[in-house]
Amino acid sequence: MAHFDENAKPFSHKWLDERLAVDTLDRVLSTEYWIPKNINFLWAMGMILAATFGLLLVSGIFLLMYYQPNTATAFDSVNYTIMSEVGYGWLWRHIHGVGASVVFLIIYIHMFTGIYYGSYKRGRELIWLSGMLLFVTFSAEAFSGYMLPWGQMSYWAGMVITNLFSGGSLHANGLVEWIRGDYVPGQAFLNRFFMLHVLLLPLAIIGLIVLHFGTLRIPHVNNQDGEEFDFEEAARLYKEGNVKESKVIPFKPVFLSKDVFVMGVYFIAFFYLVFYHFEFAMDPVNFDPANGLKTPTHIYPEWYFLWSYEILRPFSTNIGLIAFAIAQVIFLTLPFLDRSPNVAPASRRGAFKYWFWFMLLDMIVLTFMGKLPPQGIWSTVGLIAALIFMALWIALPFITKNEKKL
Amino acid sequence: MSSRRDFMGKALGGFTAVGGIAALYAMKRSWDPLPSVKAAGFTTIDVGPAQENVLVVEKWRGKPIFILKQSKDMLKDLKEDDMKRLLKIGDAHYMVTVGLCTHLGCIPGYDPESHGFLCACHGGMYDSSANVTKAPPPRGLDIPPFKIDGTKLVLGEQGPEYEKMLADGTTLPV
Numbered sequence: 001m002a003h004f005d006e007n008a009k010p011f012s013h014k015w016l017d018e019r020l021a022v023d024t025l026d027r028v029l030s031t032e033y034w035i036p037k038n039i040n041f042l043w044a045m046g047m048i049l050a051a052t053f054g055l056l057l058v059s060g061i062f063l064l065m066y067y068q069p070n071t072a073t074a075f076d077s078v079n080y081t082i083m084s085e086v087g088y089g090w091l092w093r094h095i096h097g098v099g100a101s102v103v104f105l106i107i108y109i110h111m112f113t114g115i116y117y118g119s120y121k122r123g124r125e126l127i128w129l130s131g132m133l134l135f136v137t138f139s140a141e142a143f144s145g146y147m148l149p150w151g152q153m154s155y156w157a158g159m160v161i162t163n164l165f166s167g168g169s170l171h172a173n174g175l176v177e178w179i180r181g182d183y184v185p186g187q188a189f190l191n192r193f194f195m196l197h198v199l200l201l202p203l204a205i206i207g208l209i210v211l212h213f214g215t216l217r218i219p220h221v222n223n224q225d226g227e228e229f230d231f232e233e234a235a236r237l238y239k240e241g242n243v244k245e246s247k248v249i250p251f252k253p254v255f256l257s258k259d260v261f262v263m264g265v266y267f268i269a270f271f272y273l274v275f276y277h278f279e280f281a282m283d284p285v286n287f288d289p290a291n292g293l294k295t296p297t298h299i300y301p302e303w304y305f306l307w308s309y310e311i312l313r314p315f316s317t318n319i320g321l322i323a324f325a326i327a328q329v330i331f332l333t334l335p336f337l338d339r340s341p342n343v344a345p346a347s348r349r350g351a352f353k354y355w356f357w358f359m360l361l362d363m364i365v366l367t368f369m370g371k372l373p374p375q376g377i378w379s380t381v382g383l384i385a386a387l388i389f390m391a392l393w394i395a396l397p398f399i400t401k402n403e404k405k406l
Numbered sequence: 407m408s409s410r411r412d413f414m415g416k417a418l419g420g421f422t423a424v425g426g427i428a429a430l431y432a433m434k435r436s437w438d439p440l441p442s443v444k445a446a447g448f449t450t451i452d453v454g455p456a457q458e459n460v461l462v463v464e465k466w467r468g469k470p471i472f473i474l475k476q477s478k479d480m481l482k483d484l485k486e487d488d489m490k491r492l493l494k495i496g497d498a499h500y501m502v503t504v505g506l507c508t509h510l511g512c513i514p515g516y517d518p519e520s521h522g523f524l525c526a527c528h529g530g531m532y533d534s535s536a537n538v539t540k541a542p543p544p545r546g547l548d549i550p551p552f553k554i555d556g557t558k559l560v561l562g563e564q565g566p567e568y569e570k571m572l573a574d575g576t577t578l579p580v
Contacts, residue, residue, distance in 0.1 A: 156512065160527070163511040169544060171578055178434075182443050184468035192437070293463060293470045295513035299527050313528055317509055317544045374529045 030252035034235050036223035037249055043221060044262035045110040050209070051263055052103045052270075059095040060198070067148065069194035071187050074150035075289045091274075097281040098273045100142055104304035107135055115334070116356060118343040119222035125335040126215040132332045134208045137201055142302070144197035150190060151286030156299050158185040158193075168318040184292055226343035298373055306370030307363045313374055314383035323386065330393050337396045340403040348406065351399040355392060362388050447562045453500055454557035461516040463505060466550060466561045470505035470513055472536065480521050480534040488535035490576045491546060493567065495554055502559065503536045503547035504580055514547075523547075549577040 008015040017023050035043075066086050068077040082089035111131070114120055120128035143161060147154045162179050166172045181188030220231055229247055237246035249255055273280070285296045301309050312324035342349055346356040362385055369382035449466040451473070456462050458477040463470050476484075476492060476499040484492075492499040505513050512527035522539070523532040531540035536547035553565030564572075571577050 159506075160510045160512065173580065177439055178437055181437060181439050182468065183439075183447070186443075186468060188440065188443065292468050293465060293513070295527065297526050299512060313542075316541050320542065373526075379529070 026252075030256075031250050032235065033217065033251040034231050034238070034248040035221060035251055035255040036227075036229075037247055038223040038225060038227065039221070040224060041262050042109070042113040044259045045106055045113060047256075047259040048263055048266050049103065049106050049110060051267075052099055052106060053205070053209070055095055055270075056099045056103065057202070059092040059099065060202075062089075062092040063096055064198060069148070069191050071150060071190055071290070074148065074190060078149040079287065094274045094278040094281075096145075098270065098278050100145060101281040101302065101304070102270060102273065103138065104142070104302075107138065108304070111135070111331070112360060114222075115359075116346045117222050117224065118226050118338075118345070118349075120335045121338065121343050122341070123219040124215075124222065127212065127219065128335050129332060130208060130212040130215050134205065134212060135331075136328070137204050137208060139305070141197060141201045141205060142304070144193040144201060146302070147185075147190060147193040148197060149286060150290045151283075152288040152290060152294075152296050153283050153286040153299070155185055155290035155292065156295055157301060158189065160299060162189075164312075164321065164324070168321045185290075222343065224345065226345065228343070300371055303367060303371070306368075307366035310366040310370035310382050311386045311389060313370070314379060314386055323390065326393075327389065337393070338400045339397050340400040340405075342403060342406045344406055350403055352403060355396060355399060358388070359392050362392065449561045450555075451559045451561065452557055453495060453502075453559055456500070459518050459521070461518075466504075471550060471561065472501065472503050472505040472516075472547065474501040474516070474534060474536075475499070476501065476534060483521065484533065484535055488533060488537045490571070490574070491535045491537060491549065493552070493554065493559075495557060495559075501535050502549060502552060504550050505547065507543055508538070508545050508547060509543040545578070548580045550580050 002018070004018050005014060008018065013022075063082060066077060066082050066089065068074055078093070082093055114128065114131070143157070147158050162176055162185070165179055166176045177183060180186070181192060231248065234246050234248040238248055238250070281302075283302075288296075300306065308324060308327045311327045312320045314320070315323055338352075340349065340352065346353045365381070365385045366389065369378055369385060372378040372382075374382070447467050449464070449471075451464050451471070453462075453473055453475070456473055456475040458475045459480065460475070462473040464473065465471065481489075481499060489499075491501065491503075493502050494500075507514050507525040507527065507530055509525065509528055509530050512525050514523040514525040514530070514532060516523050521534040523536060525531070525543070528542050529540070530538065530543035532543070532547060533539050538544070538546050549568070549571060550561050551564045552568050553560040553563040554567060572579065
């Protein structure tokens with residue numbers, strides 16, 4: 001049996017360490033978790049995401065106290081009870097709405113930082129894969145949450161997105177009705193998406209966040225040059241006091257202090273939006289209660305889904321669905337489609353540099369086109385951008401295979 | 407020894423798998439539409455008072471139902487395939503469909519001038535028999551199961567006219 005000091009005071013440091021190994025945990029997870037020095041503010045996005053998730057969780061808990069998942073009362077419980085009766089109810093709603101939108105902006109920055117610096121390669125594949133799974137669950141979380149105010153956009157987005165599961169010509173109406181629990185989105189639909197939004201998906205997200213952190217621990221985070229160095233050697237130098245010569249800093253307290261600074265700047269911008277510009281996250285159409293007999297003139301998703309929506313839209317049903325399905329999962333394959341052994345910023349990787357910027361630009365174009373009505377020249381631009389998206393992914397293995405080894 | 411242990415392992419695994427599959431089945435059934443939802447799936451509509459070229463919108467299973475009595479002008483523009491989609495009640499021809507675009511389920515709008523439907527979501531178009539004239543919709547608006555009873559329509563019940571439409575592929579089951 002382990003040794004327990006009889007004289008240790010209950011809940012004293014020694015008492016806790018003997019029972020929970022708090023010193024070992026602290027060392028392994030933070031004070032001797034080494035972060036390269038050669039990084040920039042983009043490396044703080046992970047902690048910003050964690051903090052934003054925390055804000056969504058806290059604001060969500062308060063919304064949950066007054067929200068009613070019932071087709072007759074849901075709309076009023078959000079737009080009347082929470083907004084005008086509950087003390088500071090508006091604050092939780094605006095934090096929740098703005099947070100849901102901004103979290104995707106940060107996710108995209110975080111993703112494209114990873115793509116730019118090659119942080120999905122050689123030992124870091126699982127970081128990328130778990131991160132993309134987080135993206136997928138966050139998307140499901142955002143969609144299910146969007147149903148809850150039961151406005152016109154909730155209803156019709158629910159209708160359109162669940163119809164995707166009919167699989168076009170497969171005509172799988174049974175599956176669609178099974179997902180909805182009704183012929184159209186109704187009480188059963190609202191209730192089950194409420195369950196998904198407040199329990200099952202958040203549980204999955206929390207589990208995946210733990211996995212995502214876990215996948216990071218052994219390969220360590222990448223750095224601005226993709227340089228591979230001996231972390232043990234660098235750690236030894238740091239611990240011996242050669243802090244300047246060492247290439248690393250400990251997560252706690254050094255890297256964390258940088259993170260906290262970036263977070264401070266971020267939260268100023270975040271709460272500026274919450275207090276003064278929350279309307280960008282609140283679609284005006286969703287302030288009309290759900291009506292199954294009237295489609296809004298234009299149905300479009302929130303901005304963060306527009307690029308994949310635009311890949312669905314310009315094609316006929318079946319091809320559109322296949323293209324859309326590919327677009328949803330293609331980023332998962334990045335570590336395997338990139339055939340180059342180089343771990344380096346895109347700027348030093350020849351043709352990949354152009355691939356990166358074209359991809360980013362193309363997704364921005366798709367995002368804008370997705371918001372515009374599908375008419376005239378915009379239809380054509382959207383179609384071309386969708387085809388370029390596909391072409392870039394097909395080209396990726398070839399251009400990276402021919403990349404010169406650095 | 408090891409064969410005894412193997413047997414224990416397989417027996418445990420087997421029972422766990424059976425229990426797991428049973429639990430999955432129960433979960434699947436819990437997501438099914440409720441019997442009360444299924445039972446509310448019948449609606450009777452009197453099409454007698456409908457006027458030519460005026461779109462009537464009714465509700466069946468929570469979905470909009472389009473009823474459009476055809477005028478002579480409208481019938482003139484229709485082809486043989488389009489005519490098969492119409493319901494003949496008395497001397498008049500009626501278009502009766504589920505008013506949801508077959509692309510992704512938005513509600514198309516009717517333009518009485520051009521005798522056509524336009525879906526604003528993704529730009530699909532239909533003629534006055536609700537047959538598709540411009541993609542992305544893969545087919546004309548679906549015809550709900552119906553039974554003709556005088557000038558009344560019972561939606562949700564399958565009459566002989568509807569079964570014929572299903573059989574020759576004029577519409578797909580809704």
